[in-house]
Amino acid sequence: MAEKSKDTKKSMVGVVLVTHGTFGETLLDAAKTVLGPQENCLAIGVDVNRGVDETMESIREAIRSVETGKGVVALTDLFGGSPTTMSLSLMKSENLEVITGVNLPMLVASLQSRAMHLDALADKVKTAGQQGIKVAGAMLRKKTKAKK
Numbered sequence: 384m385a386e387k388s389k390d391t392k393k394s395m396v397g398v399v400l401v402t403h404g405t406f407g408e409t410l411l412d413a414a415k416t417v418l419g420p421q422e423n424c425l426a427i428g429v430d431v432n433r434g435v436d437e438t439m440e441s442i443r444e445a446i447r448s449v450e451t452g453k454g455v456v457a458l459t460d461l462f463g464g465s466p467t468t469m470s471l472s473l474m475k476s477e478n479l480e481v482i483t484g485v486n487l488p489m490l491v492a493s494l495q496s497r498a499m500h501l502d503a504l505a506d507k508v509k510t511a512g513q514q515g516i517k518v519a520g521a522m523l524r525k526k527t528k529a530k531k
Contacts, residue, residue: 395497396504397449399457400426400485401442401466407458407485414490421494423449429466439469446477454478454501456493456508458485480505488515 398421400407407426415421425445429438446455455478459467462483470481480501482489492511496504 396453397455398424398493399445401470402460457481459483
């Protein structure tokens, strides 16, 4: 039985959230509320009180600890921000894809689809993030107008 669990763990893309402050940890907690406990998924917070080298090492260690041979997706919060630029700098040395603008639909999609190839997973995560953004008031107003 332990062998099957080990095989399952090896067949999934790892997930690392790299965000400003504790945003990634909070987002991961929300995803666990929806999906239950998750393996091979970590959150690293970038804190201005920590040195760049120390933060880079934390990100590198997190990526390597969740890598099982299928690659790792790094979900970052803001394109151009420190979490993203630090993650991007590791793409040459790690089997890594970086996706910016993380939201809960993106994280849930990444956790539910980790058996996919890294490139296909990245595309799915991007789509899930975009589809998760709605202007609810505009949608409701449109439905109300359609009923009249």
